[in-house]
Structure formats: C-alpha cells, structure tokens
Amino acid sequence: MNDNLTSDSDMSKINNPTNKMDDLQYRRSIYANPTSQDVDIIAAQNADPAKKQLAHELYLFNKKLKQALSIPVPDDLYNKLLLRQTLASHQQDKRKSRLHLALAASVAIIAGLIVNYLHFSNSYNNLGDYALAHVYHEQNVFYNDDNNRVSLTSLNKKMTSFNASFSGSLGELISADYCRFDGIKSLHLVFKGLTDTVAVFIVPKDEHLAFTNKFSDNKLQGESLGFKQANIIIVTDKNESLGLWQRNINEKISWSI
Amino acid sequence: MKIFGNKKTPVQVLNIEPSKNISNMATKQVRYEALVKALHGDLYRYAFWLTHEKQVAEDLVQETFLRAWRALDSLKDEKAAKSWLITILRRENARRFERKRLDMSEYEEASIMDTQSTTTEQEIENQWLRDKIAQLPPEYSEPLVLQVLGGYSGEDIADMLNLNKNTVMTRLFRARNQLKDALGKEPKNRRFLHE
Numbered sequence: 001m002n003d004n005l006t007s008d009s010d011m012s013k014i015n016n017p018t019n020k021m022d023d024l025q026y027r028r029s030i031y032a033n034p035t036s037q038d039v040d041i042i043a044a045q046n047a048d049p050a051k052k053q054l055a056h057e058l059y060l061f062n063k064k065l066k067q068a069l070s071i072p073v074p075d076d077l078y079n080k081l082l083l084r085q086t087l088a089s090h091q092q093d094k095r096k097s098r099l100h101l102a103l104a105a106s107v108a109i110i111a112g113l114i115v116n117y118l119h120f121s122n123s124y125n126n127l128g129d130y131a132l133a134h135v136y137h138e139q140n141v142f143y144n145d146d147n148n149r150v151s152l153t154s155l156n157k158k159m160t161s162f163n164a165s166f167s168g169s170l171g172e173l174i175s176a177d178y179c180r181f182d183g184i185k186s187l188h189l190v191f192k193g194l195t196d197t198v199a200v201f202i203v204p205k206d207e208h209l210a211f212t213n214k215f216s217d218n219k220l221q222g223e224s225l226g227f228k229q230a231n232i233i234i235v236t237d238k239n240e241s242l243g244l245w246q247r248n249i250n251e252k253i254s255w256s257i
Numbered sequence: 258m259k260i261f262g263n264k265k266t267p268v269q270v271l272n273i274e275p276s277k278n279i280s281n282m283a284t285k286q287v288r289y290e291a292l293v294k295a296l297h298g299d300l301y302r303y304a305f306w307l308t309h310e311k312q313v314a315e316d317l318v319q320e321t322f323l324r325a326w327r328a329l330d331s332l333k334d335e336k337a338a339k340s341w342l343i344t345i346l347r348r349e350n351a352r353r354f355e356r357k358r359l360d361m362s363e364y365e366e367a368s369i370m371d372t373q374s375t376t377t378e379q380e381i382e383n384q385w386l387r388d389k390i391a392q393l394p395p396e397y398s399e400p401l402v403l404q405v406l407g408g409y410s411g412e413d414i415a416d417m418l419n420l421n422k423n424t425v426m427t428r429l430f431r432a433r434n435q436l437k438d439a440l441g442k443e444p445k446n447r448r449f450l451h452e
Contacts, residue, residue: 061436064386077297080319082290
C-alpha cells in the first residue's frame with residue numbers, strides 16, 4: 001500500500017497544470033471528502049454532469065454512513081459518568097481527609113514526644129537551677145540534727161568512682177549517696193551545717209548543664225567549683241559561708257587522674 | 258512553649274484550604290458536567306468504532322472522562338475539548354491493548370452490534386453498513402469516523418492521528434471505496450447505490 005501517493009486536490013494541482021481534474025483524481029478527491037468545497041472540485045462538477053452525479057451519490061452515501069456510524073448512545077451513560085466522577089472525587093476527599101488525620105496524628109505524637117522529653121530528661125539547663133531543685137526536693141529527707149554519720153573512709157570509697165578522694169573530713173557527714181543529678185550519676189553529700197544541712201554534689205562534667213558559678217534564691221545559695229574532672233556544687237542556706245566550704249573542699253580534695 | 262504555638266499553623270492551613278477550594282471545585286464541577294453532557298455521545302461512538310464492543314466502549318469513555326476530570330485544569334480552550342478528549346481516549350485504548358494484547362486480536366461479528374429488534378428498512382440498512390464499517394481495517398475506519406462523525410478536516414485528522422494529510426485523504430478514499438464496493442456486490446443492497 002502506498003498511502004502517500006494520493007490524489008487530494010493538492011496533488012491534482014501539481015499534476016494538472018491546466019487546472020482541469022481528470023476522472024480518477026476527481027473520484028479520489030470526492031471519495032476522500034464528499035463535502036469538499038474546494039474550488040477545483042466545484043469547478044469540475046460544474047463542467048461535467050457525470051461528476052456532479054457522482055458527488056451527489058457520494059453525498060447521499062455519506063449521509064447513510066453518518067447514520068450508520070451514529071450508533072445509539074446508552075441512555076444512562078451520562079448519569080454513569082457523573083456518578084463515577086462524584087465517587088472518584090469523594091474518594092479523593094476521603095484520601096485527603098485521611099491525610100489530614102495522619103497529619104494531626106503526627107502532630108499529636110510529636111507533641112507527646114516533646115512533653116515526654118521535657119518531662120523525663122534534662123528539664124534544667126544549668127547546674128545551679130538543678131541543684132536548688134534537687135535540694136528542695138529532698139529537704140524533708142535530711143535534717144540537720146540527724147545523728148547518722150558517714151565516715152571519711154566510706155566517703156572516699158564512694159569517691160573512687162569519680163577518681164577523687166578527700167584528705168580529711170569536711171565536716172559532719174550525715175549522708176553520702178549516689179544520686180541522679182538531672183540524669184547524671186553523681187554523689188550527693190549532706191553535711192551538718194550551722195542552721196540547716198549543707199548539700200555537696202560531685203557531678204561528672206556533662207554538656208547539657210551549663211556551668212553556673214554562683215546561684216541563689218530567697219532561701220538557699222550555692223556555688224559551683226569547676227574541676228577538670230567534675231563539678232562540685234555546694235548548696236547551703238543563707239547563714240552558711242560558701243567561701244569557707246569552698247576553701248575547705250579545695251584544700252582537701254585530690255584527683256587521681 | 259514555642260513548639261505548641263507553632264502547632265496552630267498547620268491547623269489553620271487545614272481550615273483554609275478546603276474552603277478556598279470549594280468555589281474552584283464548584284466551577285470545575287460545572288465545567289465537567291457541561292463537557293460530559295455535550296461530548297459523551299460523540300466520545301462513546303468514537304470509542305465504539307475503535308473497539309467494536311459496547312461494554313468496552315463504555316468503559317473506555319468512563320476511563321477517559323475520569324482522566325479528563327483529573328486533568329481538567331489543563332484544558333484551557335473549550336473549543337479544543339473534543340479533540341482533547343479523543344486524544345485521551347485513544348491513549349486509554351492503546352493502554353487497554355497493552356494490558357490485554359491477545360483479548361482483542363479477533364472479535365466476533367455477532368458482538369459488534371447486538372441487533373436491535375427494529376424491523377425498519379432504515380435499521381436493516383444501518384446494520385448492514387455497520388457490519389461493513391466494522392470490517393474495515395482500523396487505519397481506514399478511524400479517519401472515517403473522525404471525518405463523518407467528528408466533522409474534522411483532513412488536517413485535523415492528520416494532527417490527531419499523527420499522520421500526514423495525504424495519507425489521511427488516501428485512507429478516507431480507500432475506506433469509502435471499499436464500502437461502496439461491498440455495497441455493489443450485495444444484490445439486495447443495490448438500492449443504496451442510487452444509480
């Protein structure tokens with residue numbers, strides 16, 4: 001089959017310089033497009049009654065073709081199409097609302113995680129705040145007139161895990177226990193003070209708590225001593241001399257590394 | 258805490274977006290319904306002559322309009338809607354062939370049209386012609402359907418089918434020529450010839 005060798009009116013113009021269509025060219029053109037308004041076609045029809053007859057015949061044939069091609073359209077197709085689209089966009093909406101629900105759920109989960117995080121981990125960002133809170137938390141656990149005493153030897157035993165020891169007693173030690181200092185394993189010492197207990201924390205260096213040299217509130221005061229290996233934090237009431245405690249610790253502590 | 262302050266933003270977005278879309282959606286809906294109403298018949302007929310099966314044609318039209326709905330925003334010129342839809346339909350049909358290449362290799366003549374029990378001469382003529390059209394090679398029947406039903410010019414058809422115009426005109430000639438030949442060979446249909 002050679003589709004390109006065609007005889008549309010374009011071709012006839014090229015092949016026929018006299019502008020007169022031969023029968024075959026005319027036939028091909030009118031078969032290809034019975035409703036053609038091409039000037040050459042019209043001219044050929046007017047010049048030749050046989051061509052006009054063929055055109056009429058093809059015109060009628062085309063009408064029949066059109067009738068045959070116009071098959072009945074199912075009555076319900078229009079409604080089906082609308083229904084299908086409504087369902088499809090409903091589904092889309094549902095997907096969208098599912099997405100929104102998922103988003104909301106994610107937000108809730110993240111919020112929950114944040115609350116969790118704030119609640120159970122480092123809620124204090126400097127040593128002083130935490131030390132004060134810690135002391136307040138245990139204020140009913142230790143009393144200044146407590147008769148319990150911890151010996152220097154057992155204190156130093158506990159100090160070994162911080163690679164440190166005291167060369168002499170710092171005072172009357174009521175309690176020496178490991179504790180969690182805002183999540184960091186530390187040693188919590190409670191000494192007998194002038195009017196109230198004196199708390200001393202030995203806290204390994206940790207990044208999440210900022211070092212605060214001196215801190216206080218309306219009842220308590222405190223000071224941090226930064227050593228290379230750990231921080232030592234003293235918290236006392238306002239009657240105590242922080243400087244004295246500080247000097248005392250500085251003189252008696254020794255680090256093994 | 259700041260984190261909780263930020264939570265408001267997505268919630269606000271969720272509230273605004275649907276309401277903003279409602280008017281768009283309504284316009285889109287109106288456009289779509291107008292499109293379906295005006296063109297579903299043409300599309301269905303075109304699909305039928307492409308597939309020769311009523312049910313397949315219907316499915317194809319549904320698939321086509323569904324795609325059209327999703328892509329409706331990309332249709333800028335309403336005058337181009339019909340050829341746009343035909344293009345989608347042809348693509349869908351090609352996809353259908355990819356899915357089940359073997360299914361359509363042959364069709365039974367009986368399934369072309371289930372003969373309606375109309376006994377008018379007109380219907381018998383139509384039915385006879387339909388069978389003949391269905392027997393045309395698809396490369397002949399497709400331009401014919403586009404020209405006669407769609408009212409497209411040779412250039413338009415050439416554009417839609419990715420052919421050159423001369424090829425389209427030749428195929429149109431051969432389509433009509435074959436149909437008329439068939440008519441001539443059928444003695445009882447001699448009355449079609451108007452000779």
